[in-house]
Structure formats: C-alpha cells, structure tokens
Amino acid sequence: MSGSDASTKDNCFGNCVILAPMVRISKLPMRLLALDYGADFVFTEEIIDRRLMSCSVTRNEALSCFDFREPDHTLVLRIHDREKDKLLVQIGTASSENALKAAKIVENYCFGVDINMGCPKSFSTTGGMGAALLKKPQIVEQILTTLVKNCSVKITCKIRLIPNLEDGLQFMRMIESCGVNAVTVHGRFQSERPKDQVHLDLIKLYAAEVKIPVIANGLAGTRESLGEFLTLEKVKNETGCDSLMVARNAMWNCSVFKIIRKLKNLQSEHFSVSTVDEKTQVAKKLLKYCVTFDFPVQYFKYAVQNSIGDHPIVDKVRNTTLMSEVCAQFDLEEFYRSELLKISLTMESPLQKKPKLEPNGIEDDRNVIMFSYPFEYNKYRKVITVPPKTLLSEFFNKPLFKNCEVKPRFETTPFQDSRWKCVCYLSERRAFLSTYCERNKKHAEQGAAAVALIGMGMMDHRLDMIYRNEPTLSHLMTRPHFSLKGDSDQATELSSFRYEDQIDLKTRLTVHDSVLEWFA
Template sequence: MRTTGRGSSGPRTRRTTVTSRARQGLADGGRRGSVRHAELANCVEGGRICRVQQRRGMIVNSLSLCYHNKLILAPMVRVGTLPMRLLALDYGADIVYCEELIDLKMLQCKRVVNEALSTVDFVAPDDRVVFRTCEREQNKVVFQMGGMGAALLSDPDKIEKILSTLVKGTHRPVTCKIRILPSLEDTLSLVKRIERTGIAAIAVHGRKREERPQHPVSCEAIKAIAETLSIPVIANGGSHDHIQGYLDIEDFRRATAASSVMVARAAMWNPSIFLKEGPRPLEEVMQKYIRYAVQYDNHYTNTKYCLCQMLREQLESPQGRLLHAAQSSQEICEAFGLGAFYEETTRELDARRAKLLARSPEEAEGPVEDTSGIIKMAIKFDRVGQGQSSGLTGPASWLVQRPLDRLFCSVVTVAEQKYQSTLWDKSKKLAEQAAAIVCLRSQGLPEGRLGEESPSLHKRKREALDQDPGDPRTQEPAMPGELCKKPFVALASGQESPLEGWMAVGAEHQPDAIGQFSAPAGQELRGSGLGQQPGARAEGCPECPISLSGSKQRS
C-alpha cells in the first residue's frame, strides 16, 4: 500500500451551494450510483469549477485537487522524476505522481530553494537531490511516499492507523494505492476500512501482489470496488492488455467503472499517449524529454534510464547504441542532435549560478582558504564520472566521522598544504577522493574525469572491433567521434609535474593511499586519471585496464 499527498500548496477554496440536480451529475462522466451516500460540493479554484466530495456535512480531506475524471501519470520508480512529470503534463495528463520515496529518507533531507533552476529541492545529507519540483506542476503533482511495494496489504490495522493519522494531521488531500487481495471479499473489506479513514481517493492496481505485468489485470475486481465505495476509484494496471492509445484509456475506465485512470508503462514508453490527437513520434518525444532533463539538471543516469525505456526494442539501433554508450548528459544530447542546445543551456545555467554566487560569495564553489590554512571546496566525488588510474602517489590524509549521520570528511596534505571538501560522504574512500580533487582543481590540473580531454574517450561500453588487420570489417569507417574505449596517456618527455614529489619512483605500478594507481615518472599512465598532465597525448591501446572508483574490474 502506498500513501500519497499533494506536493504543493494551492489556492484557497470557496464552497458553494449544491442543488439536488447537481448532486446527481457525477464528476466521473455522469455515471450514477458510483458515489453512494455522498454529496458533491463545487469548489471554485482559479475561476474553474472542481467538485469536492462531502460526507456527513464535512469536506473529505480535499482542497483544489480533484480525482474525478482525470488522466493520471502513475508513480514509477526511477521514471517519475521532474522531466517525465512535466512532459506528461504537456501532453495532457491532469495529475502526475512522483516516484515512490521512502519517508525516512525525506526526514533526513533539507529543503533548498534552487534559484538557478527555479525549483525547490529536497537534498539528502550526501548532497543528492531526492525530490525536485517547480511551479509548472503546482497543484498537479502528488508526492508519493511509503515503504515500497505491497507489504502493508497483510496488515489492515496498520493501514487504517497510518491513513487516519495522515488525514487528521494534514489539510492536504491524502490518497492511497493498493493491489487486490486473493479473494474479492477480503479486498472489499479492506477498501471499506480504508474509505472510513477519510482519504480523498483510492487507486487500485488490478493485480495481486505476486502477479507481474504479463498477468491479466482484473477489471472485474476494480469495478466491484468502484461500485462499493463512495470516494473516487482510480483504475491502474491496463497498460499491457488494454491501453495502446488515448481512446483505450476511456475504454479501460468504462470497463472498470472507475472515476479516473492511472497510466504507468504505456506512459513510460511514450508520454504523449495522453494526447487526444494521438501519440507523437517517439524521436520528438525523446528530444523534448532531453530538453527538460538538461534545463532542470537531471542526473544523466536517470535521463539515460528513462530514454532506454522509451526506445525498448530499438536499443540495438544505431541511435540506441549511441545512447547506451553515453556517459554524460552532453553525450546523450549529441546522440539526439541536441549538442548545441546542451552547450547553450549549460552556458546560461553557469552564468545564472555565477551571478548568484557573486551575490553570495560565502557560497562560492572556487577554492577558499580558511583561517586554519585549509583550502576548501564543495566537491563530491562521482564514482561513475571519475577514472581510477593516476600518476600521483597518495598524500597524507586524515578522516573525521560525523556522529549524527556517520558521514566522513577527509583532509589531505600535499607539499605542506591541506585540502578539504566541504561536502561529507558515507564512504571513507570517496571522502578522500573528494579532498584529492580539491587539490587538483586548485592547482589547475585535470581531475581525472572519464573523457576529460574528449567526450568520446570514455565510451567504455562501446564494442570495439578487435579483429585482424586483414579483416574487411576493420576497413569500415568507425562511428563518428568514436575513439578506442581503452585509452592511455603518455607523458611528454621532460615534462614536470606542478606537484613534484607526488610521482612514484618504483619500477611497477603501485596503489596509492587513496585507491589510485601510480606509474614510474616518465612512463606511460593508463587511463585518464588524476595523474594526467597538461599537454599529455592520448593514444589508443587495446590492452590498457581502466577501472572505476571502488571497483577492481577491467573494462
């Protein structure tokens, strides 16, 4: 069972008198008998009429968000982030649910107004954005919070206690989402108890807990629930069997006698399914999604995941292979012909951030030396975006653990200068890596990001042709911009490191104190790691090992 509450505050509502004739006209399309022992009060919201349920003379936890006759984007893990929600709203969805979030994680978050993006962010202690919203989805987004899955279905007492507490403790409309139980009698008994808590609506996924998408959805069970309850019932689960286009959504609603329909996988595959005119071409939809992802600084791994769900069987196409190989937002944009858009948007965001930082110099991202002589920066080590090979041996370092959340912060000393990241990390190793990057960045050295010299250097998932020189396939032109996925770097002769004394002198590669790998001075350094020097040349190598931070794998 999942509980939900509307994610943003809306305008004040004003109740008006309801005539007997108006009571007969139900908001779910005029169907009579589906809302028993209930009255529908009109709610004036921004000049438009919204019906709000009323029982026994009291408003049933509903403000301006109405769940009658709505097209709804379902909550989906890793899919229901801000870009997908905005895209669904553009294509005609009335309400959008965010991905399910764990309540404990939200309790640890800090609410941050992000002026650069014009968003409100809930940021975890490790500096990761857990939930991001903006004004565009105000009064239309539902914040989905719970304990994951259908575990509570076997504990109706706890369900009733949780929902009753939520309804009494907030003025926001509260809904819940359930699956059906093995028997219809048990299901109807459960939903009656849920209705008595005073929730605004209930979403029903017409499958049992153990059933998967390939199992048929039970329209009969949803219909029985809709005919039993007096609150709106939202039908869910029809993407595989029933919903292929916009008109199918209404057919599914009628088959289930529900008030509204919640669409999950069909919308994940193509969010334009909410359009009355019919779905838009997939490439157009994906480009629009990418634009939102870049504008709102969505992490590239989440962007890539959602785009892969849209491509589905086309993942083996040339564009699908480019997407699968992409290791940054820039490469995703380039794969879809949006490279210029990425550069322009990035420049605008950087300029906006610089303007804000100039207004608040204490929050500047550049190196700042405090009174203790420690150079500090807000750096988070990205275990995906950083290489693990280096030509620099480990500096002296020490760690501090914060008792409250058990996070770590490291200070490294190089040439009698101390460096520290102001961001804390749950990993000792990554905290040390972040401090090392502060040192490199303050010295103006490459910090070891994969593909730092060229975006195509780190396409490590791309399959290279390892064939004999005589093989005719080796004569075919490579994919544009593609280089060897296993590059190495050779230092130019006579080149000296600005951090002299950090270079290893041994005859073999040695792991250093912070998990990097160093090489003898003047010899080749494999990978694009922290030790890569300005002016170094990159060459293709069929045998060079590259591993990511925290891993001993070879690519």
C-alpha cells in the first residue's frame, strides 16, 4: 500500500470502540468479555517480537483456540476462533526484521498487527521499544513500511504526544506515508501518567494532520466515574478522532462498552459507573471465561482487584490461592468442576504426544485404577492434616507389610500449560493415577497418592470429589459401603458424607484382604 492509498479513510476503523492493549489485562478472557459487551475490536497486551518469534503454533481443539507457546511450552498467546476477525496483536519491537518475523507468526490468526510506540515504562523503553521509538522516526518508518509491504493483515501503530508540536505533526505525516491503516494517539507525553490531564487540543491537532483513521486514547475517568467521553460523538467533537480506545475504564468495568453503545446524550457532566454489585456480576463473567479457557487464578485476582477495589469479596479473593476457592466466592463451584473435567480429559502431553498418561509395566488393566482427583490443598488440610503421600508411606511401614517390601514410587509427566500428571506405583504391581492435570509436580504426586488411598479403601471420599464413575473403584470402598453407580438415595447419602463426622484418619487406617493379596 502506498502513501496515496492511505489517503482514503479505512472504514473498518471508523466509528469504533476498542479494547486497549493492557499488560496483564488484555488476555483472552478480558478480550472475549469486551466483545460480549460490544467492543468492535480488541487488542492483545504487548508481546515482545523475540518472544513471538520463538513460539510454535498448535491447534487446541478442546478450547477452539490456537495456542502460541515457547520452547518450554509456556503459553504466550491464546487466540479464540470467535475473535479472529476482531483481534489486533500488539508487538513490541525496535527492529523491522524482527517485527516482520513476529508478525508472520500471527498474521493468519488475527485481523491486524499493531506496533507499540506509546508505552512509557522502562521495561519497554530500555530495549528501544515503546515510547523510545518516538525519538527514532527512521526506525519507525522502516518497521511500518516493512510490515505494510509484506503482511496480509491490517497494520496500525499506537503513539504518545511528542514534546515539540511540529515534530509530532511531522511524525504523524510520516506514519501516514508508510501506508498504515490507522494510528492511535494517547493524549499524554511520555513523562506524564494517568493522573495528569489529557491534552485534548493536541490530540485534535494530530488527528487533523492526517487522513487515515485516528483513534483517541487516554480519555478515562476514574474508578468511581467513567468520565465524560461516553459517546463517540463527544469523542469526535472534542478530539477530531474517528474512534475511541478504552483502557482503564474497561479494566474498572468492562460493561463500559455497553454503556457507550447505549448512551446517546449525556445527562450530566459525569456519568457514574455501575454499583459494586453490578461490577461483581461483570467479574463473575470474567471468572467463567478464566475457568473455561484455563487461565491461572493469579490473572483473575489481579483483574478483579483492579476492577472492584475495596469490597469484602475482593478481600476474600485476595487471600485465596486456588481457582476453586475463588469460584466458591462467586457461587460457581459446580461450573468450575464441570469445566475442570473437560480441560483435564482433553489435556495432551506435548512430550509424549499421547492423549492420556499410561502406566508402564502394568500388564493387567485391572491392576490400574484411575479417575480425576484434583488435589486442593487448602480444602484438604481443613479435613485431614496429614498429606496423602505421608499417609501412604506410613501405611506401608506397618508390620502388616513387613515381608512385602512395598515402597510407593511416583512418576510425573509434564503436560501443556505447565501442568503435571503423576502415576503412583506400588511394588510395580499396581498403579494409581489421577487424570486431573495439576499446576505443579508436588500436587500431582499428592493427587496420585490420594487415588491410591481411595482405591485401597483407606480414605473416604465424597461423590462430588469424583468426576467419573469408575467400576474399578466401587468394590474397593470400605466406608461408606455404597456403589458409585447405585440408586439415587445411595448417591445422595454418599454425597452428604462428611469427613468431619469421622474419627481422625490416622487412627483408623484399614485395608481389604484383597489389598494384602496384591503384594503377597
């Protein structure tokens, strides 16, 4: 595309409301939520060019996504099929060569590529990226021209104001001459922060200098007030821009996109944000996306703390370490369990390329017991103070097994998303494993040990802790004496069984005669 081609407005970026690229925020759950509420386009957070260049792309059929992973299988980017025509991937770069290589990795999975020239943070500028590029127009021209000539997707960039006005206007003309489809202008200088007043007059001068679409950014209000820029008409009148990019307002309350869509005329100078109760409903929707697309609890905690602020539910979430505990605060326990099972059953090993973890050396399938048992440590320790591995080890130290020489052995295997599965071998004759993928090796081993304890009838469990009815399990239960596939009355009685009603587990370890025969 030549500079003259860019002289016509690109209609796809006109009259739009867009989710901004925000570090630790603009990940898949937030992007999908923004689309739900009416965003026209969504941006990823900034991804450094070299990081994208190192990624391999795999199809995640279970989630209807494409996953971009580093060589150690760390997830860098997850793109859902639904957002492909609405997504722009923002790249941090200081090299036209690296920018093109990174763009080529993602161009088949997104609508466009954006170059970050506005981030004022040191982690970006020290590498010559972000706002540091505002002082290097020749490099910017090389990057943008290279991408426009060699990429099949839309190319945009995001900048900040430049101290010298004429230099800023010249910078805008240079960007337009490269043939990009749009440019976003954040209305503050590199040295300024959100608390500083946005320069509406300068944004307007920048927008008037070019004919390509200009997107206004930096117009947010506060956590308590969304501010005055809640209609595109207001944005156009005050800034001369074609569209609005929303950052902090969306972080505080993603339903702002719906408000902008519906609000035609402002009734007052400022429009109050939704109440905290409504914000919790927005947070609940975000949480469901986090669970469905297997995002870690840390991501949701960061997002909800920035969104809701001071509120009892935030204090409770802040003190949790498990996604199951967070879901309990939002009455999503059943949703969490059902989604967790789907993820666990479809998880594949990137190393072994097998859909399941299979015990080695166990010839008879009847000697293998497996089911999904997520080891939720905080919940477990409230009931039983001794970890499953310790219980298992102490059990086989009993005189009962003096001549059997049974020593539990654990074999862990890494799965995608830095998860782990584990097999617990007992004297190489029996194998126990949980089909649930844990976030770390220690929890995977504890989960396998718990399966062994349950499988040998040494530990009671509730029906809601088992996600699959295993016929191999029912005849091994010592207490309560119910089949997992029994009638509904039995299932109800089993599901209401409470560990707290039992004597301390360590004082009542028992074993079937059949278990003794395993190791005779």
